[in-house]
Amino acid sequence: MTIERYSECRLPTEYGVFRVIAYREASNPNEHLAIVAGDVEGKAEVLARAHSECLTGEIFHSLKCDCREQLDLGLRRIADAGEGVLLYLRQEGRGIGLGDKIRVYQMQQKGHDTVDANRILGFPDDARRYDMAAFMLKDLGVRSISLMTNNPSKVDGLRKDGVVVAKRVPHLVEPHEVNRGYLETKRARMGHVYDLGEDGVVTAPLQVSYDPSVLLDAE
């Protein structure tokens, strides 16, 4: 892996003011971002999220997943804490890429859940990697992180790739009618935990402005 810090600026957002730092990786034309609040250098147990991009959810507000709500909650919690890091990692569809994620979605239309759809197409359940996350956190001087996630195997994945995860912090968003089945698959088949820990936060349910049964019938 060849990765370098490339550029940096101050970024005012609706959540608060962050510092955004871009990293370039030789093997990936898409650049990763660190969104940083406060002074994290030399700190341990820094509130953090390693968030992999989801164009359909974050840009087009797809209701098939909870990525946008998780991203939004992550930025909000870091801004509220006044200190923390969100790593925005450019690996779509759990690492298989955008076009193949859409192939998986097509397979889901035929009635398969997200895990089976991946397997039928020959993709691993999770192809994400986190060595770039380890590099970015080290570059920022972060000694260890408190990771906002409901996915214990993500903690393992990050640790395997060199990130020092001090603890997992639950990161709960309210399911809605359309993504309820997807979230249930993540719980039942992918080991996600939807408990409320001491730091647990639940956001208000997403308001869907049309009858979601229309979409469910179509699938």
Ligand SMILES: [Zn+2]
């Ligand atoms: Zn998504």
